[in-house]
Amino acid sequence: MTLPIYLDYNGTTPLAPEVIDAMRPFLATDFGNPSSNHWYGIKPKQAVMAARGQVAGILGCMTSEVIFTSGGSESNNHAIKSFAGARHIQGGHIITSSIEHPAILEVCRFMAGHGFAVTVLPVDADGLVSPSDVAAAVRPETIMISIMHANNEVGTIQPIAEIAILARRQGILMHTDAAQSMGKISTKVDELGVDLLSIAGHKIYGPKGTGGLYIREGIEAEIFCHGAGQENGRRAGTENVLGIVGLGQACAIAAAELEQHARHMQEMRDRLELGLASACTDIRFNGHRELRLPNTCSVSFLDLDATRILEEIGLNVAASAGAACHADQVEISHVLKAMKVPKQWAKGTLRFTTGKYTTEAEIDRALEAIVTAIKKLRA
Numbered sequence: 001m002t003l004p005i006y007l008d009y010n011g012t013t014p015l016a017p018e019v020i021d022a023m024r025p026f027l028a029t030d031f032g033n034p035s036s037n038h039w040y041g042i043k044p045k046q047a048v049m050a051a052r053g054q055v056a057g058i059l060g061c062m063t064s065e066v067i068f069t070s071g072g073s074e075s076n077n078h079a080i081k082s083f084a085g086a087r088h089i090q091g092g093h094i095i096t097s098s099i100e101h102p103a104i105l106e107v108c109r110f111m112a113g114h115g116f117a118v119t120v121l122p123v124d125a126d127g128l129v130s131p132s133d134v135a136a137a138v139r140p141e142t143i144m145i146s147i148m149h150a151n152n153e154v155g156t157i158q159p160i161a162e163i164a165i166l167a168r169r170q171g172i173l174m175h176t177d178a179a180q181s182m183g184k185i186s187t188k189v190d191e192l193g194v195d196l197l198s199i200a201g202h203k204i205y206g207p208k209g210t211g212g213l214y215i216r217e218g219i220e221a222e223i224f225c226h227g228a229g230q231e232n233g234r235r236a237g238t239e240n241v242l243g244i245v246g247l248g249q250a251c252a253i254a255a256a257e258l259e260q261h262a263r264h265m266q267e268m269r270d271r272l273e274l275g276l277a278s279a280c281t282d283i284r285f286n287g288h289r290e291l292r293l294p295n296t297c298s299v300s301f302l303d304l305d306a307t308r309i310l311e312e313i314g315l316n317v318a319a320s321a322g323a324a325c326h327a328d329q330v331e332i333s334h335v336l337k338a339m340k341v342p343k344q345w346a347k348g349t350l351r352f353t354t355g356k357y358t359t360e361a362e363i364d365r366a367l368e369a370i371v372t373a374i375k376k377l378r379a
Contacts (some may be wrong), residue, residue, distance in 0.1 A: 009355035016304070023207070023242050047244070067212065068211070075212065076104050076198050082164075086343050087143040088143075097123060127288065129337070135182060138166075138170060146176070155297075175195065178199055196214060198211045201250060205250050205252050207247065268360070272363050279371040286298035298351050306350055307321060309374070313366075332349075
């Protein structure tokens with residue numbers, strides 16, 4: 001059986017062979033606890049230290065500014081709950097955007113139920129947050145701004161550096177969720193000017209269940225997980241050595257091959273978009289045409305249902321929907337709603353995302369399947 005062509009790299013990525021090779025010893029011989037003061041703890045401890053350096057390398061920060069987590073969602077929870085929580089005496093206002101991942105929006109909703117005020121900013125038709133809207137939302141009691149680096153659905157890249165300048169001038173913590181941008185565009189923390197940055201291993205050809213949080217030196221917070229004091233006392237629990245090693249190796253590869261991979265992913269995405277635009281009528285692309293991730297294509301087909309399209313192409317192409325149809329109602333993603341994409345377009349939205357393993361032959365096969373499905377459904 002020929003497997004469907006994988007075009008859902010923003011959902012997750014396969015493990016890179018080099019990552020698997022780096023992890024393999026920690027499945028067998030090097031099983032020790034890195035906190036152990038004997039021979040079996042030496043290699044695991046060294047491996048964790050090396051991985052921390054690899055993560056710091058792609059972020060351009062010090063190793064002491066990186067802590068390991070179970071993934072992007074935990075990193076986002078840690079960033080908002082621990083760091084905003086530690087500043088509640090100074091103020092209780094948080095600013096975010098309407099297109100954030102649920103791991104931000106749900107955390108902010110939780111904070112709103114525990115005495116914090118939350119401002120959720122709108123975006124324009126391209127999915128961009130306006131720095132002037134951020135500036136207008138700032139209050140004397142504002143303690144944190146959390147805006148994602150790049151959107152996972154439409155790929156729009158936010159003006160984080162500009163917003164961070166505004167935040168720093170007023171002594172406000174700046175956090176960004178970089179789970180989707182890492183490995184696709186630069187995520188150097190000094191270029192972005194952020195105080196906190198979240199990453200996820202499984203978005204960069206690393207293992208699931210691993211992630212990291214950059215914490216600028218000198219920023220204090222409440223302890224996120226109490227226990228024996230791992231991760232410089234910020235997050236207790238025996239380290240997931242296997243996952244941490246994989247994350248570190250994935251970051252090292254991503255840093256070394258960033259431009260090459262970004263160029264390849266963009267060529268594959270552009271080939272897909274050009275093919276769709278030339279073969280299909282009543283089609284539109286969502287997200288900023290220039291300020292977007294090199295691999296992300298959000299495309300809408302007028303008056304079609306995304307779930308029906310996925311059903312038609314499911315044996316040939318793996319992608320994701322921007323809307324779900326249930327009986328007589330259509331559930332449109334919060335991102336498309338925030339961008340005010342008209343319902344007749346939004347309900348027929350698919351997301352195709354290319355990766356470093358995507359080939360021209362796969363794109364051409366995918367195009368044939370998608371175009372055939374669209375013509376069939378329109379007929």
